[in-house]
Amino acid sequence: MSEILQESNFFAVMLTIFSYETALLLKRKWDSPLCNPILLAVVQVIIITKLVGISNENYQNGAGYLEYFLTPATVCLAVPLYDQLKILKRDMVGILAGVLCGTATSLGVIVLLAVLFKLDHTLYVSLLPKSITTAMGLALSESSGGIAGVTTAAIIVTGILGSLLGTSICKLLKINHPIAYGVAFGTASHVIGTAKASEQSQLAGAVSSLSLVVAGIVTAVVFPMLSSLH
Amino acid sequence: MKYLKQFCILLFFSFAGEMIHHVVPLPVPAAIYGLLLLFIALCTRILHRDSVREICDFFIVIMPVMFVAPAVNLVDYWGGITPNLGQITLLIVTTTLGTFAVSGTVTQVIIRYRERRKNRNERDIARK
Structure with a gap:
């Protein structure tokens, strides 16, 4: 199972967006400055990747697809x-x-x-x-x-x-x-x-x-x- | 089709920024050149605001998601920082809070001063 997840092209991006969305839900529930969506998402990603046994390197390889959009997103400003x-x-x-x-x-x-x-x-x-x-x-x-x-x-x-x-x-x-x-x-x-x-x-x-x-x-x-x- | 066209325009500006970044030997990232180019194109009306409206609104809203992976990557950088962890943490916290307080306060004081002066001038004119 862990091998499939390691090699998947989609799992890391899905996990990142899922964690961010969950973090947004938490933020809506408890409106505290500590409920920062990026921070909560980061913690969640670290915990889940550790639990299912994905190395940071493999996670970064997959999630790197999201970083591709950082330049166009900055241009949007x-x-x-x-x-x-x-x-x-x-x-x-x-x-x-x-x-x-x-x-x-x-x-x-x-x-x-x-x-x-x-x-x-x-x-x-x-x-x-x-x-x-x-x-x-x-x-x-x-x-x-x-x-x-x-x-x-x-x-x-x-x-x-x-x-x-x-x-x-x-x-x-x-x-x-x-x-x-x-x-x-x-x-x-x-x-x-x-x-x-x-x-x-x-x-x-x-x-x-x-x-x-x-x-x-x-x-x-x-x-x-x-x-x-x- | 509308979204695809808007995305293509956005990629064009990112690409143009990338080209300038390759040619000009300054430490300015492609994204900043792209931002300035798009801004100039909008100001000079070469490009209409509506031609990028939806795509830009979308990207600005989802931008925080793109910082999750680089932040997770900090796990790997830990080694280079640990010997000076306390000092570096103190330095980062102090400068961040200090910069926040100074920049925000200076701007607010100047804006409020100018607003007060403008209101006073308007009152004086009204009195005359």
């Missing part, structure tokens, strides 16, 4: 951006200021903590681009000799953490304007945050996609300078 263009233009100063300050905070705190913890250079450059989208962060990290695995892990944990705690932080700090909400999600937790912000409103989603693009570009520009700092 242009549409809410276009729909909200008027509002984005009106509040461009606020959006850009928020993204710039947020990116500066992210990079600044990493430099500070890396020095404080005496992290070695490889680990430092692997963590530096953790707040931007995976493909961009990975390219930057590798250009300075970072470890791809650590960068990917840090980026994904950052994304999930943002989508897990973001709503609570916004409530705590009374960040309730949809534009500020979108800037926070896009700047702090890239595409995963944007997927979460889009749940709140189309405007928040659009602002979040704009923020993730700007944050990515700013990080890419200052990265060479910062990577030689520590």
Whole structure:
């Protein structure tokens, strides 16, 4: 049985979507910030693959078909951006200021903590681009000799953490304007945050996609300078 | 047929992004180039919003599903992180929360300030 599942082209994708749908059901039942659909789905997939004896490698081979759609899905974010263009233009100063300050905070705190913890250079450059989208962060990290695995892990944990705690932080700090909400999600937790912000409103989603693009570009520009700092 | 056509348009922009990514030596992923190209095409009215409406709405809603497998993959990366696990966790949590708080607050303060100023100006004009 396990062999059939290992070799199946469809089981991994089916399991992923099934786990996500179950997670959505749970979220509808208990509306707690801990009921994050991605997190719940991940836990469920890990448990089920362990139970039926599928290795992570085999699961990834099958589920990789879903990742194929990640690029077209990111391209789609242009549409809410276009729909909200008027509002984005009106509040461009606020959006850009928020993204710039947020990116500066992210990079600044990493430099500070890396020095404080005496992290070695490889680990430092692997963590530096953790707040931007995976493909961009990975390219930057590798250009300075970072470890791809650590960068990917840090980026994904950052994304999930943002989508897990973001709503609570916004409530705590009374960040309730949809534009500020979108800037926070896009700047702090890239595409995963944007997927979460889009749940709140189309405007928040659009602002979040704009923020993730700007944050990515700013990080890419200052990265060479910062990577030689520590 | 409508959906197939929309999907084809979307793949065209993904492909165009991929081409630019191959040619331009910058660490910008194909998806971001594709996003900018589609945005420009919509703004310049080369492409009508309706030509990609349903497919884009669909992909944006199902996007979180695509992050499940990469997150499950973290199981394999554990080895590279464990020696510094505590420090790295602290670093990720602090920066993520800090970035959230700073970016959101800065934007909200500026927007609210501009709204107040605009309202005051409108009141002044009305009074005159």
